[in-house]
Amino acid sequence: MAAVMLSSGRKLLQTRFPRPPVRSGSARPSGFFAPSEGAMLPAGSFRDRLAFITGGGTGLGRAMTMVLSQLGARCVIASRKLDVLQETAGEISSQTGNQVHALQCDVRDPQAVARCVDQMVALSGLPDVIINNAAGNFICPTERLTPNGWRSVTDIVLNGTAFVTLELGKRLIQAQKGASFLAITTIYAESGSGFVVPSAAAKAGVEALYKSLAAEWGRYGHRFNIIQPGPIRTKGAFSRLDPTGTFEKSMIDRIPTGRLGKPAELANLAAYLSSDFASWMSGAVIRFDGGEYVSMAGEFNELRKVTPDQWKMLEAMIKGTKGS
Ligand SMILES: CCCCCCCCCCC/C=C\C=C\C(=O)SCCNC(=O)CCNC(=O)[C@H](O)C(C)(C)COP(=O)(O)OP(=O)(O)OC[C@H]1O[C@@H](n2cnc3c(N)ncnc32)[C@H](O)[C@@H]1OP(=O)(O)O
Ligand SMILES: NC(=O)C1=CN([C@@H]2O[C@H](COP(=O)(O)OP(=O)(O)OC[C@H]3O[C@@H](n4cnc5c(N)ncnc54)[C@H](OP(=O)(O)O)[C@@H]3O)[C@@H](O)[C@H]2O)C=CC1
Numbered sequence: 001m002a003a004v005m006l007s008s009g010r011k012l013l014q015t016r017f018p019r020p021p022v023r024s025g026s027a028r029p030s031g032f033f034a035p036s037e038g039a040m041l042p043a044g045s046f047r048d049r050l051a052f053i054t055g056g057g058t059g060l061g062r063a064m065t066m067v068l069s070q071l072g073a074r075c076v077i078a079s080r081k082l083d084v085l086q087e088t089a090g091e092i093s094s095q096t097g098n099q100v101h102a103l104q105c106d107v108r109d110p111q112a113v114a115r116c117v118d119q120m121v122a123l124s125g126l127p128d129v130i131i132n133n134a135a136g137n138f139i140c141p142t143e144r145l146t147p148n149g150w151r152s153v154t155d156i157v158l159n160g161t162a163f164v165t166l167e168l169g170k171r172l173i174q175a176q177k178g179a180s181f182l183a184i185t186t187i188y189a190e191s192g193s194g195f196v197v198p199s200a201a202a203k204a205g206v207e208a209l210y211k212s213l214a215a216e217w218g219r220y221g222h223r224f225n226i227i228q229p230g231p232i233r234t235k236g237a238f239s240r241l242d243p244t245g246t247f248e249k250s251m252i253d254r255i256p257t258g259r260l261g262k263p264a265e266l267a268n269l270a271a272y273l274s275s276d277f278a279s280w281m282s283g284a285v286i287r288f289d290g291g292e293y294v295s296m297a298g299e300f301n302e303l304r305k306v307t308p309d310q311w312k313m314l315e316a317m318i319k320g321t322k323g324s
Helices: 060-068 082-096 110-123 147-176 197-216 236-239 247-255 265-275 290-296 300-305 310-318
Strands: 001-003 011-015 052-053 074-079 100-104 129-133 179-184 224-230 287-288
Touching: 052 060, 052 147, 060 074, 060 082, 060 129, 060 265, 074 082, 074 110, 082 100, 100 110, 100 287, 110 147, 129 147, 129 265, 147 197, 179 265, 197 224, 197 265, 197 290, 224 265, 265 287, 290 300
Parallel strands: 052 074, 052 129, 074 100, 129 179, 179 224, 224 287
Antiparallel strands: 001 011
């Protein structure tokens, strides 16, 4: 705690500062921002709730399924690879004691989505929580992209999210059941980004879809929110976006909190947004990136590299300038 003193000597307020780095002499900001893992919400927050998570077998989808299951939810995870889903479902349910069902579903195919929802309804009913997390992506100069390459990403990300949302939305409306919809996009959905253009275009489309439905379907008891994660190590993402590992250090260097995110951190935010604690939250777009986006955006942020001695010199030069 640090007190701010007024000139009168009176204490104005007390501010809590993050703990200093553990390693003395370390200049890495990550020491200030240690991740907390473990479920953040009270136990039982999702008791009697059913959650449907696309791409729930791997990476961030797996982490979100784990936290929801720890908090009492029954979960259904769906993607193309049934063996991967079944392994994850078995591991999570044996740890949490709550049911996790694995259903094969290619979200690019609206009929497959309808069949998957039929199977979920037969097993457990309609969901209270829907997380559109499935995605495809790869780095590629846009002039090298084929129409099929474009389709392979946009079909999963934009059409897949739309097919899942339409299928479940219509059935929930028919059943007069409210639900929380969450989409996982990315920070460049807002800025755009070269070299991942199909993903940028599709994720921007997902954001428009979810913001639009937040306005239109609130009357049916549906909330729609979006998380834009920054870099979080998963095999699926890093093997396709930094296959040689060359860019990781420069990426971490531009993140003000000095580290990558952790799947469990993202999962806690997703659980909060999907929970009753967030029942007044709809249409929100939450950037969750350790500060990477603003760090890349600010024109002067590279001045972090200027040393104190260099600042002395710069200040003298600036102050020595007379006139315009
Ligand atoms: C300064 C650099 C910083 C680097 C930072 C690194 C880390 C950054 C982390 C931050 C990440 C931010 C956002 C992340 C968003 C994500 O979505 S990550 C999730 C990634 N996960 C996945 O992609 C999993 C699923 N993916 C797949 O299944 C496949 O990759 C694919 C291609 C999307 C779909 O598979 P499939 O349908 O089987 O498709 P294919 O038949 O294999 O291919 C279809 C067409 O696409 C062409 N293609 C495929 N790969 C490439 C490539 N690498 N380059 C060019 N073209 C490619 C393929 O040739 C096919 O087209 P044609 O038939 O015309 O040949
Ligand atoms: N990791 C990161 O740094 C970031 C990730 N994100 C987003 O987070 C989410 C999860 O990514 P991450 O966990 O890293 O990567 P993964 O590759 O692990 O996750 C992608 C998931 O999507 C599933 N999937 C792909 N295609 C389809 C399909 N046609 N139908 C159904 N499911 C499909 C995959 O399963 P299967 O192969 O079995 O179909 C896989 O489980 C994505 O939306 C991604 O865009 C955003 C920003 C940063």
